[in-house]
Amino acid sequence: MEKFSLCGDLCLCALCVKKMNHPLCNATEHALSRRQWLGGMGGAAAAGALGGLISPASGEVLKKKEKQVLFIWLDGGMSQLESWDPKPNTQFGGPFRSIPTNLPGVHVSELMPRMAKKMDKICLVRGICTKDNSHSRGVGRIQRGDPKNRGVIYPYIGSAIAKLMGPTASGLPPYVWVKPGSGGFKPTDAGFLGPKYGALAFGDGQPPPNFIRPKSLSVEQDAARNELRRALNLNYAKPRRKANTEANSFVFDSADALLARSDIFDTTKYPRKEKERYGEHLLGEHMLIGRKLLEAGCRFVKVNSYGWDTHGDNFNGSTSLVGRFDQALAAVLEDLEATGRLDHTLVIAMSEFGRTPRINGHAGRDHWPEAWSIAMTGCGLNRGVVLGETNAKGTFVKGDAWDIGHLFHTWFHALGINSHDIEFDNGGQPLPIAHDDMGVIPGAIA
Amino acid sequence: MIIGLCLGALQVGAGEALHLRVDKLIAAKAGKQPLAGTASDAEFLRRVYLDFTGRIPTAKVARKYFSDKSKTKSAKLIDQLFAGPLWAETMAERFHVMLMERRGEDEEWRKWLANSFAKNKPWDVMVREMVAPDFLNEAKRGAGFFLTKRLEKYGQNPTDYPGLTRDVGRMFMGVDLQCAQCHRHLTVKDYKQVDFQGLYSALSNVRLQRTNETIRVAWASEGLLKRKMEFGSVFSETKKATGPRVPFGEEIAIPVFEKGKEWVVKADRKKKITGVPAFSPLREIALRIVMPDNPFFARNIANRAWFLMMGRGLVEPLDLAHSKNPPSHPELLNLLAQELVAHKLDLKWLFHELALTQTYQRNSVLPKGGDAPRHLFVAAKERPIAAEALLLSMLLATGEKERVAKLEEEDEHSLKNFEDLFQSTFANAPREPELAVNATLKAALFLRNNESLLWLVKPREGNLVDRLAKLKEPEKIADEVFMNVLSRTPSASERAMVKSYLKKQSNRDRALGDLVWALLSSTEFYVNH
Numbered sequence: 001m002e003k004f005s006l007c008g009d010l011c012l013c014a015l016c017v018k019k020m021n022h023p024l025c026n027a028t029e030h031a032l033s034r035r036q037w038l039g040g041m042g043g044a045a046a047a048g049a050l051g052g053l054i055s056p057a058s059g060e061v062l063k064k065k066e067k068q069v070l071f072i073w074l075d076g077g078m079s080q081l082e083s084w085d086p087k088p089n090t091q092f093g094g095p096f097r098s099i100p101t102n103l104p105g106v107h108v109s110e111l112m113p114r115m116a117k118k119m120d121k122i123c124l125v126r127g128i129c130t131k132d133n134s135h136s137r138g139v140g141r142i143q144r145g146d147p148k149n150r151g152v153i154y155p156y157i158g159s160a161i162a163k164l165m166g167p168t169a170s171g172l173p174p175y176v177w178v179k180p181g182s183g184g185f186k187p188t189d190a191g192f193l194g195p196k197y198g199a200l201a202f203g204d205g206q207p208p209p210n211f212i213r214p215k216s217l218s219v220e221q222d223a224a225r226n227e228l229r230r231a232l233n234l235n236y237a238k239p240r241r242k243a244n245t246e247a248n249s250f251v252f253d254s255a256d257a258l259l260a261r262s263d264i265f266d267t268t269k270y271p272r273k274e275k276e277r278y279g280e281h282l283l284g285e286h287m288l289i290g291r292k293l294l295e296a297g298c299r300f301v302k303v304n305s306y307g308w309d310t311h312g313d314n315f316n317g318s319t320s321l322v323g324r325f326d327q328a329l330a331a332v333l334e335d336l337e338a339t340g341r342l343d344h345t346l347v348i349a350m351s352e353f354g355r356t357p358r359i360n361g362h363a364g365r366d367h368w369p370e371a372w373s374i375a376m377t378g379c380g381l382n383r384g385v386v387l388g389e390t391n392a393k394g395t396f397v398k399g400d401a402w403d404i405g406h407l408f409h410t411w412f413h414a415l416g417i418n419s420h421d422i423e424f425d426n427g428g429q430p431l432p433i434a435h436d437d438m439g440v441i442p443g444a445i446a
Numbered sequence: 447m448i449i450g451l452c453l454g455a456l457q458v459g460a461g462e463a464l465h466l467r468v469d470k471l472i473a474a475k476a477g478k479q480p481l482a483g484t485a486s487d488a489e490f491l492r493r494v495y496l497d498f499t500g501r502i503p504t505a506k507v508a509r510k511y512f513s514d515k516s517k518t519k520s521a522k523l524i525d526q527l528f529a530g531p532l533w534a535e536t537m538a539e540r541f542h543v544m545l546m547e548r549r550g551e552d553e554e555w556r557k558w559l560a561n562s563f564a565k566n567k568p569w570d571v572m573v574r575e576m577v578a579p580d581f582l583n584e585a586k587r588g589a590g591f592f593l594t595k596r597l598e599k600y601g602q603n604p605t606d607y608p609g610l611t612r613d614v615g616r617m618f619m620g621v622d623l624q625c626a627q628c629h630r631h632l633t634v635k636d637y638k639q640v641d642f643q644g645l646y647s648a649l650s651n652v653r654l655q656r657t658n659e660t661i662r663v664a665w666a667s668e669g670l671l672k673r674k675m676e677f678g679s680v681f682s683e684t685k686k687a688t689g690p691r692v693p694f695g696e697e698i699a700i701p702v703f704e705k706g707k708e709w710v711v712k713a714d715r716k717k718k719i720t721g722v723p724a725f726s727p728l729r730e731i732a733l734r735i736v737m738p739d740n741p742f743f744a745r746n747i748a749n750r751a752w753f754l755m756m757g758r759g760l761v762e763p764l765d766l767a768h769s770k771n772p773p774s775h776p777e778l779l780n781l782l783a784q785e786l787v788a789h790k791l792d793l794k795w796l797f798h799e800l801a802l803t804q805t806y807q808r809n810s811v812l813p814k815g816g817d818a819p820r821h822l823f824v825a826a827k828e829r830p831i832a833a834e835a836l837l838l839s840m841l842l843a844t845g846e847k848e849r850v851a852k853l854e855e856e857d858e859h860s861l862k863n864f865e866d867l868f869q870s871t872f873a874n875a876p877r878e879p880e881l882a883v884n885a886t887l888k889a890a891l892f893l894r895n896n897e898s899l900l901w902l903v904k905p906r907e908g909n910l911v912d913r914l915a916k917l918k919e920p921e922k923i924a925d926e927v928f929m930n931v932l933s934r935t936p937s938a939s940e941r942a943m944v945k946s947y948l949k950k951q952s953n954r955d956r957a958l959g960d961l962v963w964a965l966l967s968s969t970e971f972y973v974n975h
Contacts, residue, residue: 196886210888
């Protein structure tokens with residue numbers, strides 16, 4: 001990495017405080033250009049795997065349990081009072097009871113019977129206090145970790161991980177997004193990192209355009225023509241700089257890797273029992289697809305659920321929404337644990353904010369960033385802990401409160417990324433990867 | 447003979463052609479690093495065709511060129527392409543991609559670009575027409591698209607005046623002042639907040655106007671600039687102010703007019719008359735940007751021309767010229783800029799000289815001594831092929847260009863549909879410069895599975911696969927397919943590969959289609975090398 005010629009004498013900012021040894025950057029232009037290439041997928045890979053070339057090391061990489069992320073985004077704002085932080089029989093408590101969990105002394109809403117039996121697997125943060133109470137800004141702000149304003153658009157967490165960690169040895173795109181609605185290559189999540197770190201979205205759980213092999217093309221024919229393409233490429237590649245050919249091979253092989261897992265997108269073939277366990281609703285189905293994408297080797301999988309903005313009829317709404325979430329989350333945790341994946345998979349479930357304790361005239365709850373909860377687990381986080389608390393009425397955080405910046409530091413550290421030392425390099429401008437005045441939440445990391 | 451040589455050796459310096467002086471400076475900097483040899487006929491031919499006609503050569507052109515034994519054929523070919531009808535169109539295409547960064551298309555703009563290059567309009571005139579457009583002049587108003595497109599709102603964002611300011615700096619002076627908007631630039635000492643704000647004061651005074659009866663394009667008007675732009679750094683309390691000012695230049699005084707004289711045409715809302723102020727900051731800025739005393743102007747375009755030809759700027763990034771980021775070859779950039787000014791900003795002359803350099807004509811195969819840092823230019827760099835050129839090349843290679851051009855726009859395989867497909871697959875997102883070869887998963891999936899793309903490699907009367915099917919010997923097939931797609935003859939091992947592939951496949955038509963597909967999907971085809 002090039003040295004920054006930072007201000008030095010005119011140091012006005014925290015930008016200059018940091019050291020410049022960037023363990024993720026590579027000095028040679030070769031590596032940089034390969035990184036560019038590998039990353040250049042519009043939805044996106046960074047450096048890491050070498051397509052087409054099985055180097056002796058890559059077997060080892062495969063065996064090594066690579067760290068991955070499952071990011072569950074409940075768009076609109078889940079009510080903490082109807083889920084992780086119930087306050088029954090209080091002014092704002094609402095109609096639902098709370099139930100004991102397998103963690104002594106910890107109760108959750110009765111809408112979460114399955115997760116109640118799994119609280120020993122969760123790192124629950126009840127002392128969340130963030131700043132933005134509008135969706136249009138909150139959604140982006142929270143997923144960007146709300147860093148200090150430096151005049152640039154920060155990447156969403158998925159793009160940041162794609163940049164910082166790259167694809168796994170699977171060669172699959174590092175940032176994928178299972179969501180209702182439209183799919184395709186979504187470059188804007190990447191902010192200043194550039195479109196190559198954007199998301200590959202599986203809209204309605206379906207693969208991107210041109211994913212399906214045309215009927216007229218058999219598997220054998222496809223393999224044969226690709227074999228020919230590879231062989232012919234070698235003649236050109238041999239006496240030249242490697243970067244472009246490697247990158248070209250990488251994206252073709254990445255397409256292969258994805259195509260080889262087209263089974264993931266055919267949910268009609270999923271075992272009935274498995275589907276029932278995750279729940280026969282969109283969130284359940286998408287969570288199941290998400291789990292398969294993790295197993296296939298995607299670095300960061302975002303599973304998106306919409307419709308959580310319960311300004312009206314919050315209690316009926318929450319009954320169905322939280323119920324589905326409870327089922328899908330419990331199922332995916334069970335599977336990740338059973339396969340040992342939870343130890344190297346960071347799981348995060350959250351919204352852009354919580355909901356108001358005050359119940360409005362439409363039996364709804366409005367936006368409330370002041371005091372809400374986020375559940376997370378896996379990948380070196382402490383399990384069976386509850387961090388922070390809200391006051392008796394659930395209106396504000398009592399004691400230590402944590403902002404999204406603290407959570408970003410915590411997640412990065414859980415993934416082995418020292419967020420105090422590592423910075424993004426935005427064309428020479430060093431930018432902290434998480435809010436520079438915040439740090440890891442005490443007690444979160446084992 | 448000997449006398450001639452001596453004379454040649456004495457001619458170092460002013461009298462010598464620019465391309466020779468360029469090569470000397472490149473060789474001097476490379477020092478002991480071995481340089482790659484001259485590109486093969488095939489590589490050179492493909493490169494100049496892509497650069498100056500926006501497409502690969504046809505097999506016919508290639509065969510004719512390879513059979514020409516004249517020693518001056520490369521220079522002759524360059525002359526011929528520079529005089530040809532496609533030169534201006536191709537330059538227009540390449541400048542469109544560079545200047546607009548995929549923000550969108552506009553017919554008048556493309557016409558203006560093509561006409562400007564066809565007439566070999568000097569670069570300073572072109573820049574003045576873009577920065578201070580004359581929307582009443584039909585021949586020139588297309589240039590205004592540079593401004594008007596950037597004044598359009600996108601999404602829910604307000605008009606991006608800071609972005610426009612940034613782009614005027616980037617495109618015409620090679621300086622990205624974005625980070626100096628709110629305070630002095632934190633990593634570039636030369637860029638002060640006033641450099642941004644001075645340009646911003648002129649550009650934020652511009653308003654986008656709708657088409658009307660006289661001006662049938664989106665256009666822009668200027669407001670009455672009475673006061674200096676006030677600004678302050680977010681790091682301090684001090685307030686400053688500046689009038690319009692070209693970065694690093696002198697402030698332009700805002701004239702004071704007698705009452706009533708400040709407008710040439712007075713605005714009248716009721717009559718829907720847009721005012722024309724007597725003082726046009728845009729015109730003043732445009733005039734001063736291109737003045738010889740603004741060294742950034744000629745150096746920027748010299749650097750960008752170099753980048754377009756060599757795949758890497760002498761200053762990198764292209765838009766970060768400042769004293770702590772010197773060019774890789776300072777003397778060379780000085781020379782290019784000076785000579786360009788001496789030649790009245792004649793871009794055709796500059797591109798022609800650059801095309802004649804050994805540096806441009808080098809092989810992309812690495813020299814025997816191995817690779818050296820990229821900025822030494824020891825071998826030709828692989829460069830991206832823009833979506834439009836890639837499409838034209840694929841249509842030519844597969845022998846489908848004429849058929850596709852004749853189809854109605856609604857037809858699934860019409861040129862328009864192919865253009866849309868290729869742009870959405872291979873072009874970058876809006877506002878994202880296309881600087882390097884970019885392999886994407888999207889493109890790989892497109893090449894592998896897109897039905898329209900695969901349609902090109904199905905046998906159809908007169909197309910490449912059809913012609914291949916009529917050949918008997920596999921060697922002839924190999925020769926024909928390589929010449930049409932890769933513009934070269936295959937090596938012995940490649941011929942053998944083709945032969946064994948065809949032998950293994952039972953369905954001959956399919957196998958031939960796949961053979962064409964494999965070459966179209968290769969790195970060799972995908973890059974300009």
